Amino acid sequence: MAKIDRTSGVPIYRQIKQILVADIEASDGAGPVMTEEELLRRFRVSRAPIRQALRELSDEGVVYRERAKGTFPVRRSQVKRPSALKFGGLISYLQDRGLHPVTEVAELDRSRPPASVAASLELAPDEDVFTFSRQIALEGGAPVFWARLFIRSPEEFRPTAEELKQSGSAFSLLARDHGINITRSEHVVWLTGATPEESRGLQVPEGSPVLVVETLGFTKDGRPGTWRRSAQLPDELKLVFESNDPLWG
Amino acid sequence: MAKIDRTSGVPIYRQIKQILVADIEASDGAGPVMTEEELLRRFRVSRAPIRQALRELSDEGVVYRERAKGTFPVRRSQVKRPSALKFGGLISYLQDRGLHPVTEVAELDRSRPPASVAASLELAPDEDVFTFSRQIALEGGAPVFWARLFIRSPEEFRPTAEELKQSGSAFSLLARDHGINITRSEHVVWLTGATPEESRGLQVPEGSPVLVVETLGFTKDGRPGTWRRSAQLPDELKLVFESNDPLWG
DNA sequence: TAGTGGTCTAGACCACGCC
DNA sequence: GCGTGGTCTAGACCACTAT
Incomplete structure (x- = not known):
């Protein structure tokens, strides 16, 4: 697959991206310098799909472009870059380390959240939300992770504990049933110190040091849709993320 | 400024972006739906700059686009979204809260880092790096933040403690003097628990709970350029970041 | 001066969502 | 059907970098 297929229905720029990624992976190390001119001749297409392919590869961090110089592959380490830990990812993360995590969901309800949460979610005065808690524990051992979630959703959204456990994600249910992403x-x-609720969920004394992550999730139109607070024990889990900011220090 | 100036040298799509952002902010709330067709007529330009403007605004999260529907403004809360805390940002963050942080840099050196750091930075066997530590303390009070940095850089890169304090960032010096970003x-x-080094820097007992952030920074060609580990005390500081992943849980 | 990516024009056809 | 954004063509001129 080093040729463009104009009958496949796959956009040309996507085919080009795929080919260029394969090229870079194959070259392995001192990667090729690409110019738009060269790619125009090679693929016999107009400049638009070439530029769209290169722009997306640049956005994705696969290449970088310098005006008047050229387009160069970004050297990547061999190690896989883990993205931010997700609940689902959390379980496979633990499994990969030979552990046997067990997840439990509890306290399912539709109700009015605490005022601070209602404010964050910009709820109408009479609006309620779906809420539940999730605990992740090592098999036969102590819990390492506990979270409470509030999900702004239609009245009909009332998944069962079993559905939440099986799907691994309330949000995938929300997306599937109501098209809300x-x-x-x-x-x-x-x-900070564990709250009473968290100390019960994690089976540690109140005020024990925990790593807290508060997450506010937004739908595509910018409205807040979910509020989540998770707490985890020292040394058990690491949170990984990436940024494109210039670095300071 | 609601007209395109073709003589200014400012790219048309940038002028369009600026106008559209102003439109959205002015509309405040139930923002306008834009279509490419309408913008073509309004600005009397071709489709390319229109699409580039809308694409960038979409990437920046100012608008979202739906095929066959239109382009819609993303509703934003009034609150300022703090981006990930930087060293420089950390100081203004504390100042904004009426505190008076003092930063100290120490232990400046060019030397070979520990093996694990050398491996992360993919150093050559004989390569050394610039290293130093930075402490941030409240005025007359205890330190709240301590970090050690290793910066891959030319032999000539040997800033003084004073330069580091004044610039607020070793990376801005590296960018200014050597064009490395x-x-x-x-x-x-x-x-986790504070290391011996961190316990000295933060003036707390060894093993005290601290929030640790390990950061590996990369240059545009994908080579690792800096390694930093920071430790901070409970409740003092919060780390804020944003992601575009779909959310799980 | 030659070659690069950045910007723009003026068209075209298409897939998709809504009515 | 009709209007939307997605994709593509075939040109053009420019700013910037390296030589």
Whole structure:
């Protein structure tokens, strides 16, 4: 597959992206310098799909482009970059380390959340939300992770504990049943003492040091859709994320 | 400024972006639906700059686009979204809260880092790096933040403590003097006990719970350029970041 | 001066969502 | 059907970098 198929229905720029990624992976190390001119001749297409392919590869961090110089592959380490830990990802993360995590969901309800949460979710005065808690524990051992979620959703959204456990995600149910997707989220991370609720969920004394992550999730139109607060024990789990900011220090 | 100036040298799509952002902010709330067709007529330009403007606004999360529907403004809360805390940002963050942080840099050196760091930075066997530590304390009070940095850099890069304090950032010096920029970074966050070094820097007992952030910074070509580990005390500081992943849980 | 990516024009056809 | 954004063509001129 180093040729463009114009009958496949797959956009040309996607085919080009795929070919270029394969090229870069094959070259392995001192990658090729590409120019638009060269790619125009090679694929015999106009400049638009070439530029769209290169722009997307640049956005994805596969290549970088410098005006008047060229387009160069970004050197990547061999190690897989883990993205931010998800609930689902959390379980496979633990499994990959030979552990046997067990997840439990409880306290399912539709109700009015605490005022601070209602404010964050910009709820109408009479609006209620779906809420539940999720605990992740090592098999036969102590819990390592506990979270409470509030999900703004239609009245009919009332999944069962079994559905939540099986799907691994309330949000995938929300997307499947109501076409509501969370596309962006804001996370605040800090170190503090476990609340009473968290101390019960994690089976540690109240005030024990826990890593707290508060996440507000937004739908594509920018409305807040979910609020989540998770707490985890020291050393058990690491949170990984990436940024494209210039670095300071 | 609601007209395109073709003589200004500012690209048309940038002028369009600016106008559209102003439109959205002015509309405040139930924002306008834009279509490419309408913008073509309004600005009397071809489709390329229109699409580039809308694509960038979409990437920036200002609008979202739906095929066959239109382009809609993303509703934003009034609250400022703090981006990931930077060292420089950390100081203004504390100042904004009426505190008076003092930053100290120490232990400046060019040397060979520990093996694990050398491996992360993919150093040559004989390569050394610039290293130093930075402490942030409240005025007359205890430190709240301590970090150690290792910066891959030319032999000549040997800033003084004063330069580091004044610029607020070793990376801005590296960019200014050697044109080396950190464009992407990977962060790992977890809760653990303070190392001996950190316990001295933070003036707490060894093993006290601290929030640790390990950051690896990369240059545009994908080579690791900096390694940083910071530790901070409970409740003092919060780390904020944003992601565009679909949310799980 | 030659070659690069950045920007723009003026068209065209298509897939998809809504009515 | 009709209007939307998605994709593509075939040109053009420019700013910037390296030589």
